[in-house]
Amino acid sequence: MTAHRIDFRPAPSVPKTPSEDMTLLSLPILWAAAGLYIVWRLISSHQAERRFRNFATSHGCEPVYQAQDQKWPWGLDRMYKVLTARKRGMDPLDDYFAWPLYEHPTLQRTGLGGAQNIETIEPANVKAILATKFDDWVIGERRHRALRPCQGHNIFTSDGAFWQHSRALLRPQFARELVNDLEATEKATRTLFEAFGPVDGEGWTELQDVKPMLLRFVLDTATSFLFGESVESQRALMTSKTGDHDDLDPDTGRLAGSNEFAEAFDESSYYMVTRIRLQQLYFLSNTKHFKKAIAIFKTLPNRIVNQRLQQQKQQKQHEEEQGTPSEPKQKRRFDLLSSLMQHTKDETELRDQTLGVLFASRDTTSSLILWTLLLLGQHPSIYQKLRRIVTETFPSPPSHQEEAESLLDFTSLKSCRYIQHVLNETLRLYQSVPLNSRVAVRDTILPVGGGRDGTKPIAIRKGQQVLWNIYAMHRRKDLWGDDALEFIPERWEDPRRSRMVGDGFAYTPFSAGPRICLGQQYALTEAGYWLVRFVQRYDAIQLDPESAAATAAAKHGRVKKTIGLTLAPMEVRLRVHEAGL
Incomplete structure (x- = not known):
């Protein structure tokens, strides 16, 4: 047998x-x-x-109160409660956002990643953010990311040069003489009353949720202003139910009047505000449901913009072939889209700018009308006083639509003080945008909120976010009296209250400063016009006794709300009585 020798030498x-x-x-x-x-x-x-610290010390700043309603790191427990409030029957505004600020009007709260966010209901701080230190603040990239999937790149989702460009482009469209053209509003109002349905033997309409009808009313007037002609969503839905023949554009009217479109509109708004609340985790809301809602919602403006560009292209081609200008289709004098098309042919910019204005005009105006109707239903004596004043001030509705403009216009609506008081008081309690925020672009100062008594200045770091709660600020008893939660239009007869509308920052339902809402007068005029016609036709409002809005608690702000980008009642179930029956 051969022995094997093992070599223990290391390998080379x-x-x-x-x-x-x-x-x-x-x-x-x-x-x-x-x-x-x-x-x-x-x-x-x-x-x-x-x-x-040296910056803060040199300006006499002191620390701000730290909120004590968060137990988990980064305030995750509070974020969860806010996001799930609606499912648990809670109210995010009343139960989470407002009450801590009544005790501490300015406070600091820890957010995701340890960010120290400021919340305030101090008019002096709001004035600094919106006006006196305007250049120190921007909307911020977080809000841009939250809104752009739905609204694109427009005046509401931009800062700096593009915002200035957008505002200069849109401002002329909201000049006073433009909002005086109320023919479309008169037509839409008549259709709305028709949609309320026939009255019974005692003169009452059926008990129903009128919110969907009012949303379609506002959509019809808004599209008339934006595109030169209404999508007639109210009429489209009515004829689809009855099976009657109509000459409406099936690609726009029936789409806009469908429940699917209305739901997509509301869902888009809800998801956008959810993305804002999720802060840096906004991407968690990129669900299939969200994407589907956005796709449906964008279909309408996309379709209208495409049609208008195609019409313009065909008109230009016809002029080149014939050598003479073609006669344009007769339409309203004022048309936002046509005006924008004089400055750009970019389909994306046209869509995004009109999309932003459509979103704002539909939600802002409908919110004001819905809350006004609900509050008047809760306060019959105020409704009767309003009806008496309107009856004495304005002539009866015209028998023909062509007469409408000569009877109701911006000047006559503005001169009726009690109508303005009713609308101001509605906006005080239920403003369209209850929360707003800005991000500091440099180290800056807010005038109050620091120290034990909250009267000292506070220093804000570059990149720090400040949120002001308009809903809570409008309900401060030290500003509005012990009856601040009550709906009392007469409070605006006090000259001191009137000054709050003009010069003060304690009342900012349409924001203020350089970024004040361009559509403020448009919304007030539309709502005022509708209100006059409504009280002329109906002499009583009766809320559904089974609805939350009819309870005593609802009169103090506990009515069920939907809080998207704007604030609206969950539903408005009522019936109305036709005058003279």
Whole structure:
């Protein structure tokens, strides 16, 4: 047998390649670089903190109160409660956002990633953000990311040069003489009353939720202003139910009048505000349901913009072939889309700008009308006083639509003080946008909120977010009296209250300063016109006794709300009595 000898000598070494040698040599360099970077960041952070403290001290700033209603890191427990409030029968505004600020009008709250966000209901701070220190603040990238999937790039989702460009483009369309053209509003009002349905033997309409009808009413008037002709969504839905023949455009009217479109509109708004509340985790809301709602919602403006561009292209082609201008289709004098098309042919910009205005005009005006109707239903004596004043001030509705403009216009509506008081008081209690925010672009100062008594200035860091709660500010008893939660239009007869509308920042339902809502007068005129016609036709409102809006608690702000980008009642179930029957 042959013996095997085991060789214990080490195997010959394999020489290292140049690349392996470089890797080994670079590791210490990488570690050293990482260490230096960390040291640099620590030193920079320390220096920045020292500069900020010196900045705060030099302006007499003191610390702001830290909210105590959060137990989990980054306030995740509170975020969860806010996001699930509606499912649990809670009210995000009343139960989470408003009440801490009644005790501490300015406070600091920890957000995701440890961000220190400021909340305030101090008019002086709102004035600084919106006016006196306007250049220190922007909408911010977080809000841009939250809104752009639905609204695109427009005046509401931009800052800086593009915002200035957008505002200059849109401002002329909301000049006073434009909102005086109320022919479309008169037509839509008549159709709305028809949609309420016939009255019974005692003169009452059926008990129903009128919110969907009022949303279609506002959509019809808004599209008339934006596109030169109404989509006639109210009429489209009525004829689809009866099976009657109509000459409406099936690609726009029936789409706009469908429940699917209305639901997509509301869902888009709800998801956008959810994305804002999720802060840096906004992407968690990118669900299939959200994407479907946006796709449905965008279909209408996309279709109208495409049609208008195609019509313009065909008209230009006809002029080139014939050598003479073609006669344009007769339409209203004022048309936002046509005006925008004089400045750009970019389909995306046209769609995004009109989309933003459509969103704002539909939600802002409908919110005001819905809350006004609900509050008047809760307060019959105020409704009767309003009806008496309207009957004495305005002539009866015209028998022909052509007469409408000569009877009701901006001047006559504005001159009726009690109508303005009713609308102002509605907006005080239920403004369209209850919460708003800005992000500081540099270290800056807010005049109050610091110290134990909250009267000292507070320093705001670059990149820090400040949210002001308009809903809570409009309900402060120290500003509005012990009856601040009550619906009392007569409070606006006090000259001091009237000054709040003009110069003060305690009342900002349409924001203020350079970014004040361009459509403010449009919304007030539309709502005022509708209100006059409504009280002329109906002499009584009766809320559904089974609805939450009819309870005593609802009169103090506990009515069920939908809180998307705008604030609206969950439903408005009522019946109305036709005058003279």
